[in-house]
Amino acid sequence: MGIKFSLMVVGALIAVVFLGVKGLGLYYLFGVIIPYLAIFTFIGGFVLRIFDWARSPVPFRIPTTAGQQYTPLPGFKQNKLDCPSSTAGVIGRMALEVLLFRSLFRNSKVELRDGPKLTYQWEKWLWLAGLLFHWSFLIILIRHLRFFAEPVPGFVHLTETLDGILQLGLPGVYLTDGLFLVTVTYLFVRRVVIPQVKYISLPADYFPLFLLLALGTTGILMRYFFKVDLLKVKELTMGLASFHPTIPEGIGILFYIHFFLVCTLFCYFPFSKLMHLGGVFLSPTRNLPNDSRMVRHINPWNYPVKVHTYQEYEDHFREKMIEAGLPVEKEQ
Amino acid sequence: MATVPKPHELTIDHKPPQAGWMETPVVFRPGTWCYAAKTKNLEAIGAPNPREWSPADEDWKLPENWKEMIFEGIRERLDKYRSFKLFMDICVRCGACADKCHFFIGTGDPKNMPVLRAELLRSVYRKDFTTAGKIMGKFAGGRELTMDVFKEWFYYFFQCTECRRCSVFCPYGIDTAEITIIGRELLNLVGCNIDWIAGPVANCYHNGNHLGIQPHAFKDMIEFFVDEIEAVNGVRVEPTFNRKGAEVLFITPSGDVFADPGTYTLMGYLMLFHEIGLDYTWSTYASEGGNFGFFTSHETMKRLNAKMYAEAKRLGVKWILGGECGHMWRVINQYMDTMNGPADFLEVPVSPITGTRFDNARSTKMTHIVEFTADLIQHGKLKLDPSRNDHLRVTYHDSCNTARGMGFLEEPRYVLKNVCNNFFEMPTGTTREQTFCCGSGSGLNTDEYMEIRMRGGLPRANAVQYVANRHDVNMLACICAIDRAVLTASMNYWVPSVGVTGVHELVGNALVMEGETERTTDLRGEPLAGMEESEDEDL
Numbered sequence: 001m002g003i004k005f006s007l008m009v010v011g012a013l014i015a016v017v018f019l020g021v022k023g024l025g026l027y028y029l030f031g032v033i034i035p036y037l038a039i040f041t042f043i044g045g046f047v048l049r050i051f052d053w054a055r056s057p058v059p060f061r062i063p064t065t066a067g068q069q070y071t072p073l074p075g076f077k078q079n080k081l082d083c084p085s086s087t088a089g090v091i092g093r094m095a096l097e098v099l100l101f102r103s104l105f106r107n108s109k110v111e112l113r114d115g116p117k118l119t120y121q122w123e124k125w126l127w128l129a130g131l132l133f134h135w136s137f138l139i140i141l142i143r144h145l146r147f148f149a150e151p152v153p154g155f156v157h158l159t160e161t162l163d164g165i166l167q168l169g170l171p172g173v174y175l176t177d178g179l180f181l182v183t184v185t186y187l188f189v190r191r192v193v194i195p196q197v198k199y200i201s202l203p204a205d206y207f208p209l210f211l212l213l214a215l216g217t218t219g220i221l222m223r224y225f226f227k228v229d230l231l232k233v234k235e236l237t238m239g240l241a242s243f244h245p246t247i248p249e250g251i252g253i254l255f256y257i258h259f260f261l262v263c264t265l266f267c268y269f270p271f272s273k274l275m276h277l278g279g280v281f282l283s284p285t286r287n288l289p290n291d292s293r294m295v296r297h298i299n300p301w302n303y304p305v306k307v308h309t310y311q312e313y314e315d316h317f318r319e320k321m322i323e324a325g326l327p328v329e330k331e332q
Numbered sequence: 333m334a335t336v337p338k339p340h341e342l343t344i345d346h347k348p349p350q351a352g353w354m355e356t357p358v359v360f361r362p363g364t365w366c367y368a369a370k371t372k373n374l375e376a377i378g379a380p381n382p383r384e385w386s387p388a389d390e391d392w393k394l395p396e397n398w399k400e401m402i403f404e405g406i407r408e409r410l411d412k413y414r415s416f417k418l419f420m421d422i423c424v425r426c427g428a429c430a431d432k433c434h435f436f437i438g439t440g441d442p443k444n445m446p447v448l449r450a451e452l453l454r455s456v457y458r459k460d461f462t463t464a465g466k467i468m469g470k471f472a473g474g475r476e477l478t479m480d481v482f483k484e485w486f487y488y489f490f491q492c493t494e495c496r497r498c499s500v501f502c503p504y505g506i507d508t509a510e511i512t513i514i515g516r517e518l519l520n521l522v523g524c525n526i527d528w529i530a531g532p533v534a535n536c537y538h539n540g541n542h543l544g545i546q547p548h549a550f551k552d553m554i555e556f557f558v559d560e561i562e563a564v565n566g567v568r569v570e571p572t573f574n575r576k577g578a579e580v581l582f583i584t585p586s587g588d589v590f591a592d593p594g595t596y597t598l599m600g601y602l603m604l605f606h607e608i609g610l611d612y613t614w615s616t617y618a619s620e621g622g623n624f625g626f627f628t629s630h631e632t633m634k635r636l637n638a639k640m641y642a643e644a645k646r647l648g649v650k651w652i653l654g655g656e657c658g659h660m661w662r663v664i665n666q667y668m669d670t671m672n673g674p675a676d677f678l679e680v681p682v683s684p685i686t687g688t689r690f691d692n693a694r695s696t697k698m699t700h701i702v703e704f705t706a707d708l709i710q711h712g713k714l715k716l717d718p719s720r721n722d723h724l725r726v727t728y729h730d731s732c733n734t735a736r737g738m739g740f741l742e743e744p745r746y747v748l749k750n751v752c753n754n755f756f757e758m759p760t761g762t763t764r765e766q767t768f769c770c771g772s773g774s775g776l777n778t779d780e781y782m783e784i785r786m787r788g789g790l791p792r793a794n795a796v797q798y799v800a801n802r803h804d805v806n807m808l809a810c811i812c813a814i815d816r817a818v819l820t821a822s823m824n825y826w827v828p829s830v831g832v833t834g835v836h837e838l839v840g841n842a843l844v845m846e847g848e849t850e851r852t853t854d855l856r857g858e859p860l861a862g863m864e865e866s867e868d869e870d871l
Binding site for chain 2 (some may be wrong): 005049052053054055056057058059060062064065066067068069070071072073074075076077078079082083085097101103104106107108109112116117118120126130171175194195196197198199200201202203204205231270271272273275276279280282283284285286290292293294295296297298299301305306307308309311313314316317320321323324325327
């Protein structure tokens with residue numbers, strides 16, 4: 001259900017642009033209005049989501065400790081990255097998590113044999129594919145900044161040079177283009193092939209994958225096969241960036257499809273699981289130091305509760321306590 | 333009570349069924365669910381909707397407006413817990429957690445995959461708390477809260493031990509324990525707890541400990557172990573109770589006072605304190621280290637935990653020493669100071685024997701017995717004869733809570749290596765931060781639940797089997813009172829050649845005490861190596 005539904009939605013999105021641009025000539029709508037709506041939805045939505053999460057307090061300090069704690073005893077070496085007790089350690093842990101997917105790197109696969117007997121297999125493919133996908137996406141995003149700045153900043157040039165280091169073909173093949181498609185395909189295939197992952201998958205899991213696949217495919221088609229006029233594209237994108245939108249004539253439909261899919265992604269992003277991009281930074285099991293015995297963590301809504309006091313306890317048991325020779329506060 | 337299938341009769345299939353999970357209602361088969369909380373136990377702490385009912389009943393006798401109560405409960409908790417709110421939103425269902433759960437590994441039930449356990453609640457959250465879910469319903473992964481869904485919550489939130497193993501592997505640190513804790517709070521709002529939790533909570537609230545041991549009996553029971561120690565080595569230790577002005581208050585789970593093999597660990601404590609001349613007292617009021625309130629709701633946890641600081645203050649001690657227990661230490665390390673602190677009437681723990689200042693507990697003012705003992709050993713303050721544990725070949729089980737909620741990994745290993753000569757680690761990936769749950773944590777250690785407990789205990793038992801085969805390991809050491817009780821059952825079931833011990837039982841065995849007579853047995857009365865009547869051929 002999820003696969004078909006998501007495929008249909010992506011197909012419908014493409015059909016909408018095709019009809020809108022080719023059929024009805026709604027260039028301004030797809031070239032200007034929707035892109036502006038998308039970017040504001042993205043930024044606004046993203047910020048709102050972060051604020052919404054941040055509005056809820058963190059009542060308890062609950063890091064998942066994944067290594068040795070700090071102790072004053074000599075000889076027990078603290079694992080400062082997996083079980084940090086200082087801010088620097090937390091920054092290190094978060095950097096590993098965000099940049100290298102530290103936790104996912106621990107992944108293993110359980111195998112059940114007769115007996116029953118369990119073995120744990122090496123399984124880093126998800127980590128590898130996930131990491132390559134995210135980094136490729138980021139690099140592709142940076143490369144695209146050339147469309148929104150004139151002159152093109154140095155770091156964009158540098159990224160392009162490094163990404164095209166293979167120097168294959170003309171225009172030069174970017175490593176990340178291939179990696180992007182391969183890894184997104186892998187992420188889709190594992191969703192279908194691994195029975196447990198298939199079982200848990202929702203339309204919301206397939207849809208972004210199809211959207212990204214369509215995005216990558218249209219991008220690659222445009223760059224390597226059915227070339228669009230990049231000067232005109234840049235005229236359009238610079239117009240958007242400088243808030244003087246123009247619609248140059250003669251940009252191919254492929255561009256409008258690609259551009260609309262980007263807009264869809266931007267609009268969809270803040271309301272979907274893709275917000276893990278922002279959410280990971282707020283995760284209380286990762287972004288807090290394991291120092292709750294050293295520094296008191298404050299719960300802003302901590303409230304007094306009804307307790308059974310010692311006095312009530314002694315009142316109840318006084319006779320028995322005296323008889324047993326236990327000290328009491330009041331003899332009767 | 334349900335009969336438990338033999339190990340070879342258990343079938344486990346990790347392949348999910350054809351029907352989707354939203355369309356598969358839960359079946360309450362005997363052996364896979366815990367008895368409902370009794371009326372008197374809910375009344376004892378003023379919990380809502382006390383009544384007699386059973387999960388197997390069609391009608392759960394919920395209040396008429398139960399749905400609104402649950403929705404209100406969700407709303408309140410979304411505003412109070414960032415963890416909850418965030419973990420409802422950011423899961424990408426990558427599946428990395430799926431086969432990390434001992435209950436999934438042992439049952440093959442797809443709803444025991446941590447991701448799906450959370451989705452049980454998330455689906456309802458999406459339907460009623462997100463715009464996409466309100467409009468798109470099922471296509472946005474939303475699901476109506478029905479009685480079937482609610483029963484499913486009960487079944488699976490009491491089929492999670494809050495062990496947090498999945499959270500170690502999650503790329504966003506999503507912690508199923510947080511979701512289960514909140515899920516159980518919601519269930520408790522309308523009176524749906526299990527009796528194995530509600531009973532100990534009621535006991536602890538009024539009598540000071542989970543087992544409901546009254547003050548005079550508590551003293552009696554500990555004095556019984558004083559006699560037992562004397563029988564082993566002729567030394568008479570002299571514990572004190574509710575004594576004002578002691579330097580240290582000692583608190584440990586009441587399970588260790590009550591049943592083997594925890595009682596031997598308790599004897600180890602008594603011997604150690606006597607030998608080093610620690611000025612300490614027991615309390616009959618704060619006679620529980622563990623906290624089954626933690627398995628009920630944050631509020632109940634706070635109500636039970638309050639006794640520790642209150643009693644420390646009343647007795648005027650300088651600091652608190654805590655015994656071997658898992659979830660007790662999660663609560664002390666991550667909750668106590670926040671809930672019931674600041675403990676400004678106490679001092680930073682300083683070992684009176686070595687002078688070591690435990691600055692890692694400088695705010696909470698409570699030190700773990702194993703770090704305390706490790707420090708004694710490091711300073712050469714204990715005379716130890718590890719050969720008295722030579723009849724034992726020992727491995728170590730990291731308790732989930734001390735491993736993943738504290739980072740307490742090396743201290744117990746250090747103590748073990750100093751008190752016994754034969755120590756072997758279980759395979760990588762089954763210990764330390766990746767340790768497997770005993771299978772019965774978070775208040776699920778009840779007999780009617782034995783089948784699920786044994787299934788959940790499989791990954792741990794399997795790792796023990798590995799070292800038993802390879803190194804002839806015959807003793808599984810741990811620092812958790814629930815472990816001591818339930819691993820004993822799980823070992824009997826899966827690896828009958830292996831026993832279970834607390835770390836301080838082995839300390840007690842190895843500890844050379846002043847004025848003691850020659851020992852021929854360990855604390856259990858088992859002959860020491862070389863003291864058997866027949867020759868031991870292994871040595």
